[in-house]
Amino acid sequence: MESCESKIKAEISGPPEMSIGNQGLRKRILQKGNSWKTPIPGDEVEVHYTVRLKHGEYFDSSRDKGTPFRFKLGQCEVIKGWDEGIATMKKGERAIFTVPPELAYGEMGSPPMVPPNATLIFDIEMVSWSSIRDITGDGGILKKILKEGEGCATPKDADEVLVTYVATTEDGIVVSKCDEPVEFSLADGYLCPPISKSVKTMRKGETAELSVKSSYCSRYPKECHSSNDITPTDSKLTIHLELLSWKNVIDVMGNKKILKKIIKMGEGFDHPNEGSLVKVIYKGKLEDGTVLERKGSIEQPFEYVCLEEQINDGLDRAVVTMKKGEQATVTVSSEFLQEIQNKEWLHTASILYDIMLVNFTKEKPFWKMDTQEKLQACQRKKNEGNAFFKAGRFQLASKKYEKECNFS
Template sequence: MGDFNSKKINKVNFGSDIQELPNREIGKEGLRKKILQKGNSWKTPFPGDEIQVHYRVKLQDGEYFDSSYDKGKPFTFKLGQGEVIKGWDEGLATMKKSEKAIFTIPPNLGYGEIGSLPLIPPNSTLIFEIELVSWNSIRDISGDGGIFKKIIKEGEGWATPKDVDEVLVKYVASTEDGKILSKFEDGIEFSLLEGHLYPAMKKCIRTMRKGEIVELTVKPAYYFGNSSFDGDGIGILQSNSNLIIHLELISWKIVVDVTGDNKVLKKLIKVGEGYDHPIEGSLAKVMYIGKHEDGTVFERKGSDEEPFEYVCSEGQINDSLDRAIMTMRKGEVATVTISSDSVLYEIKLVDFNKEKPFWKMDTKEKLEACEKIKNEGNVLFKDGNFQCASRKYDKECNIALKFIQFDHSFNSDERCRANALRLSCYLNNAACKLKVGEHQEASKMCSKVIEYDPCNVKALFRRAQAYLRINELEKAEIDIKKALQVDPNNRDVKVMYKEMKNKQKQYAQHEVKIFSTMLSRLA
């Protein structure tokens, strides 16, 4: 609390005033507080924060003997770190910025039985008049004391950058004695996925808000990972020295991880309108330019006057770009980076038309919508676009199951038609899965049909195909024999039966060969 000395401070007798003021107790050890002036914020400091206060202090029924006001500057300390008496740590934790209060601090929360002679006798109760001028929030953002963040200026809003976002910052990195190692006072932009020079800076930025200014104190384990480092040739930081970084987060560009694996990243350049975005089947109107890493343009579609139109999830454009567009809003401008193809798209979603919400359709419209989706899937299948066709069939099956099976407004004929559509889509989807080698998924699709219709020859046939591809020959034989019982003259099933028998024969020969080899080695 500053150096106490024998100098008397502006003799003020306010003992009687204190007795007239109502007090409230803080904790259970006798600390009492009376607010003289309310603060101008709802926030209170946290342990570890750097506090600036003005104070006056006197003994109970005595005169003031120390004051920061007379010294011309506030007293600074870290809250909750044992740098001041316990009564201060507990009392100031309840104060707000610009608040003034009188604290009555008993000996057990002050200087106790020993006191602080010559000014504070043993077992003294102290009366402090304290003004909380301000504080700098200090946070241990590494959780182990490796990186401390002191907030110099609070940021705006509540949002903070995500791992994939691209940030614009200013910073100066230096040693504790002020030697500059690296600086970008005009600002530098980089992706948090890649980071920039100091790992601690990347870690801190994730906790910052727009416009926030901080001072980082970084221990050696968190700035390089090595004993020393040449900061862009500007200076050398020794292994036993802390790194000090003055950092300002100017702004950031929101980046969306479209596929969830950082392989398709959409960076927001201009915010769109509203909250709606295209979905599968939406007619999107776009303009975009595709570029290679070296900036060479390889594709250009549409303009503001005549945008390029396409149907989402129909395989008409690059699939990754299509998925990115379906995260956009009308009027939004963005760049989409596709790392697997090493390309970048500059794109604007000019407009789009969404399908009528399914829950707003009557029964006839629902059936027609399912039929339409199925037919669109069939076209995609014929064109060899099996992945997009599979998604169409998935959509139709989900709609039929969710909105038709449990919709009591359907009559018996409509329900039969809906179930026929659903089973047809399961079978078609199984055909797609077989084409792309997803045999387990194909068998599951067929099993859903067989649960409803145990004698469905197509379902038995395609499930047998899936079993053959994964060498589950016994299961394949059961399905084939069942299909032949239902349709003995089915040519495709007969051909598969021969294929299955050949596989069984080859497998038996393979087992004999392995057994003979084992016997020869034993002999």
């Protein structure tokens, strides 16, 4: 432990003090931190400290005990001066805090060490902290981050997540756990509500510990493995949860009738639009695995023009949301299956398409065309419209004639 004399010299010769709040709390930084982040209320922090009276010797030290002091910030577990002062610290930072009696032990003091109306001098070092978030806003589900995840993205309501978890009671009894990672859709409400709610706040690779009040434990995780048959109904639950990865699921129409699950992300930001010539490889199948159709191959992708009723309309609408090289599974509601002739298949709830968008070519915008190109485009759209009209496909014909007018 450093001598009292060296500490006092450091306090005197260090950087100038700064005020925190308006109740007399003062801070002088001795060693700057190594991050820009600071803890927030609810975080579990670990600090080393020594403390003395304003005109006295140091009388308590976590360094002497060899173990950092741990507490939850902003939860009234320590004096108010600590809650306010430590909230300004960065990891690795060391500072001297002058805490007036109003933010310490006040008129009563804390006998025998702290007399009434005592000003305290703390030498505090921020060792680390674990972020704790109140998922429900009422303390019902608290999430403590054990390992930070990657990036900044988190799963959305319809995404499919891959997790591992272990759920235990306050007595340490394992209620449920998975020996192998489990994948589920957040839209289906699989597993228990605390897991579904919490995983939407997590980043890829993040590991967290959930503290769940009994009122949120009415449903326990569906067990992949259980070491016992006990199913408590009024016990606080602790869930160790890791988010391994997730697949983005896009609701193409906003009514859950066309859902696109991204298996492999595509390139760039652009995607096809109406009239684009696309190259795809896809396979359509029923929920029982029965294959309905296959189109294209790596050697010879299937070519078609978007939104001209050349393929299943539901799949077509999903394709115009895809990027080059993207691979996806598209689930299409049965209302888009009118072209299927087998009446038994019409009773299926949906059809699944495994599809890859190999490439696409967009039509040149009319405002980029010169006069000759516009005339050629007008003639082409007119001819296409006439062909659709003769085939009785009047809606498509109307679209072509409308585009012809736009080019004029």
